[in-house]
Amino acid sequence: MNILLASSEVFPFSKTGGLADMVAALAGALAKEGHEARVVTPLYRGIREKFPAMRKVDWFFHLPLGLKFVQAELWELDVARGLKIYFVDQASYFDRPGIYQEDNFSYADNAERYIFLSKCVVHLARYLAWRPDVVHVHDWQVALVPALLAQQKNEGWGNPPPTVLTIHNLAYQGVFVEQAFALTNLPESFFNTEGAEFFGLLNCLKAGIAYADIITTVSPRYAREITTEEYGCGLDGLLRRRQKDLAGILNGVDYNEWNTTKNPHLFKTYSVGRMAGKKVNKLELQKFFGLPVDAATPLFGTISRLAEQKGVDIQLGALAEMLNTKMQFVLLGSGSPEYERGYRDLVRQFPSKVAVRFGYDETLAHRIEAGCDFFLMPSRFEPCGLNQMYSLRYGTIPIVRATGGLDDSVIDWMQNPRLATGIKFSDYTSRSLAKAIRKALVLFNQPKLLQACRRNAMHADFSWEQTVHNYLSIYHKCTNITSS
Ligand code: ADP
Numbered sequence: 001m002n003i004l005l006a007s008s009e010v011f012p013f014s015k016t017g018g019l020a021d022m023v024a025a026l027a028g029a030l031a032k033e034g035h036e037a038r039v040v041t042p043l044y045r046g047i048r049e050k051f052p053a054m055r056k057v058d059w060f061f062h063l064p065l066g067l068k069f070v071q072a073e074l075w076e077l078d079v080a081r082g083l084k085i086y087f088v089d090q091a092s093y094f095d096r097p098g099i100y101q102e103d104n105f106s107y108a109d110n111a112e113r114y115i116f117l118s119k120c121v122v123h124l125a126r127y128l129a130w131r132p133d134v135v136h137v138h139d140w141q142v143a144l145v146p147a148l149l150a151q152q153k154n155e156g157w158g159n160p161p162p163t164v165l166t167i168h169n170l171a172y173q174g175v176f177v178e179q180a181f182a183l184t185n186l187p188e189s190f191f192n193t194e195g196a197e198f199f200g201l202l203n204c205l206k207a208g209i210a211y212a213d214i215i216t217t218v219s220p221r222y223a224r225e226i227t228t229e230e231y232g233c234g235l236d237g238l239l240r241r242r243q244k245d246l247a248g249i250l251n252g253v254d255y256n257e258w259n260t261t262k263n264p265h266l267f268k269t270y271s272v273g274r275m276a277g278k279k280v281n282k283l284e285l286q287k288f289f290g291l292p293v294d295a296a297t298p299l300f301g302t303i304s305r306l307a308e309q310k311g312v313d314i315q316l317g318a319l320a321e322m323l324n325t326k327m328q329f330v331l332l333g334s335g336s337p338e339y340e341r342g343y344r345d346l347v348r349q350f351p352s353k354v355a356v357r358f359g360y361d362e363t364l365a366h367r368i369e370a371g372c373d374f375f376l377m378p379s380r381f382e383p384c385g386l387n388q389m390y391s392l393r394y395g396t397i398p399i400v401r402a403t404g405g406l407d408d409s410v411i412d413w414m415q416n417p418r419l420a421t422g423i424k425f426s427d428y429t430s431r432s433l434a435k436a437i438r439k440a441l442v443l444f445n446q447p448k449l450l451q452a453c454r455r456n457a458m459h460a461d462f463s464w465e466q467t468v469h470n471y472l473s474i475y476h477k478c479t480n481i482t483s484s
């Protein structure tokens, strides 16, 4: 099949979270299976310098955006056999210091930037000599594509390809003032309660849910959760109406990137059969963070966007309670200044037990995954979550709240003592998390049990070779829907 994917982030070109990892890995897996995947994404600042092999395409975009026309150029990079990335080069939109924001303020013209990107995706789908069988868009930034393609049909394109929308996070919907709708150049008939309108505002993700042929999200449990009022972020009604076209597919992991045996980021490689290297990573990590270097002190870690979703509030509460025991905690994160302050206070309170780094650091992320004994991920909600799956492969026991993809990817003792891979808790409270941390401390002192749990964790397999077939059946399903 020919699959045209679109995403505002693709690893290793741009990344603020798991979206970038997922899209890159899915596209790679499709290509490996013998299909042809092409991904459309913005040419953000610095990408061209880092990937000098990219070529300029002889194609000049000149697309309407409300009352004006906007121009762009196109670059392409062949990443592997069957995998090509198209970069939309529009300097005034994308050649900026940040992807979505600067200094914690979203760019004021995000609607304009991503409506333009969506229009480029549609233009490519229509005019590339290479014909996509399916267009697969990810998150709100490109969620207007299905509506824009439907309009192309009204305007005489006989047979546009079917569309799949993957929701990576229902909490980010791309909601803008009504006037932004004019930038889409869609007829008013798209702006109603069954379409792009949400209480008088433009809602890009809602438009995607309304017009895509099939909607997927990134875990089975989250697919169920988002049809409820509690997790539906105001769109549960529409999602319930589209339930027969809604599927949950747990993300895979790119084990070429995230592994412990061939990994340039690690202090020392290791594997299930040779665990000595994990201890070296732990001691080096303690040294790096300036904590007492001691293999016998259980080390907990977190790598996260510091956002409400990630359960920072209950984590701060639970750590304040538990750090009086023998344990250490390290954090790599960035996001809300208020949460950063919370962690700084914790460091001040427990200087020899807590260390934090604010910012984005790929190498340190791998080192924390490898060096810690336990990984904390107490999310309020979590569509899939990748870090807990990376932790499993790194033999770092995840402690997760039983929600969304966290619940689908971790097995607790209570579920199956023989196959347990981690520790889960349910109530969204500091007390509940503290109790889970206490369980981890007990486990740490039972080397045989800990070893068995690590072994289970490291053997858990979330490879894309399996997952990709779920997407392929979705693609086949939607090509059948539109051709019948
Ligand atoms: P989300 O996409 O909601 O942020 P995921 O768990 O799916 O959560 O993915 C997060 C990804 O971003 C992981 O690859 C994680 O390692 C990475 N990440 C998050 N924060 C940082 C950071 N400060 N530095 C490096 N990598 C980070």
Ligand code: GLC
Pocket (backbone or CB within 6 Å): 017, 018, 019, 022, 168, 169, 218, 251, 382, 383, 384, 385, 386, 405
């Ligand atoms: C989103 C979600 C996260 C998921 C990622 C990749 O950022 O918050 O749970 O793992 O997308 O699908």
